[in-house]
Amino acid sequence: MNQDHDSKTKPFLDRSHLQANCENCFGLCCVALPFSASVDFAVSKDAGHPCKHLQDNFRCRVHTKLRQIGFRGCTVYDCFGAGQQVSQVTYGGQDWRNNPKSAAEMYQVFPVMWQLHELLWYLSEALSLNGAHPIHSELRLAEQDTQRLTSLSPQFILELDVASHRASVNTLLLRTSELVRNEAKQQNPSPAFKPKIEGRGIDLMGANLKGADLRCANLRGAYLIAANLKGTDLRVADLIGADLRDADLRGADLTGSLFLTQTQLNAAKGDHTTRIPASLIYPMHWSHH
Numbered sequence: 001m002n003q004d005h006d007s008k009t010k011p012f013l014d015r016s017h018l019q020a021n022c023e024n025c026f027g028l029c030c031v032a033l034p035f036s037a038s039v040d041f042a043v044s045k046d047a048g049h050p051c052k053h054l055q056d057n058f059r060c061r062v063h064t065k066l067r068q069i070g071f072r073g074c075t076v077y078d079c080f081g082a083g084q085q086v087s088q089v090t091y092g093g094q095d096w097r098n099n100p101k102s103a104a105e106m107y108q109v110f111p112v113m114w115q116l117h118e119l120l121w122y123l124s125e126a127l128s129l130n131g132a133h134p135i136h137s138e139l140r141l142a143e144q145d146t147q148r149l150t151s152l153s154p155q156f157i158l159e160l161d162v163a164s165h166r167a168s169v170n171t172l173l174l175r176t177s178e179l180v181r182n183e184a185k186q187q188n189p190s191p192a193f194k195p196k197i198e199g200r201g202i203d204l205m206g207a208n209l210k211g212a213d214l215r216c217a218n219l220r221g222a223y224l225i226a227a228n229l230k231g232t233d234l235r236v237a238d239l240i241g242a243d244l245r246d247a248d249l250r251g252a253d254l255t256g257s258l259f260l261t262q263t264q265l266n267a268a269k270g271d272h273t274t275r276i277p278a279s280l281i282y283p284m285h286w287s288h289h
């Protein structure tokens, strides 16, 4: 598969509105979400309690040294833009400090918005893929519907049946994946192209897959924790929900991979030799590996 093929199936996708914009947020992830003392967090805190490092202006006091002081989890997290949506649209710029009455509600709305924005992330990607053309109208309807849900009032957002909405979107994403991967396989029918290591939810924890040809592999929900993926070819591989914590992606090619998120990338190890999709950014901490 060459780069021309990649650029045809996966044009640059501007999803900046679906990426965290902390400047326009009331530090919602730092308040609404709980965390437990672990390798990812130096301390524990309950949902609805501000992190002790959150300042009055909603900026993180230790932002530049999170990893060094034991808050690796914060450097992995991405809200898909749900933080600024809840802060500026759902609550019209009224923050939880000045409006303590709506604070508890805002903390409940945020995780729901996060799920809706995650779906928007996947749907926008699916719509950018030529191979998914046969179902573009269904994808567009699902995107419009999800977009509509994100602008509901807090009361309606909290009444949503998000699980069933997720399930119907997931059906479309599965079909997208099959269409796109089958198309790529047909265009590249060499025997070496057939992925040997794949399977939904496959357990590849700590596996040594160095240099493997994983093009078009179905790695949905795969457990790739601490796997050696150095130099792997993951183009057009479906990585939705794959657990890439501490997976070594140095020298790997993820351009044109399907449904990869910033959080997955942030949780993995990589460096300047890792090739990533154009709509994602190189994690700040990668330069240290």
Ligand code: SF4
Pocket: 020, 021, 022, 023, 025, 026, 027, 028, 029, 030, 077, 078, 079, 080, 081, 082, 083, 084
């Ligand atoms: S919720 Fe999102 S936008 Fe808000 S501080 Fe957290 S990461 Fe940034």
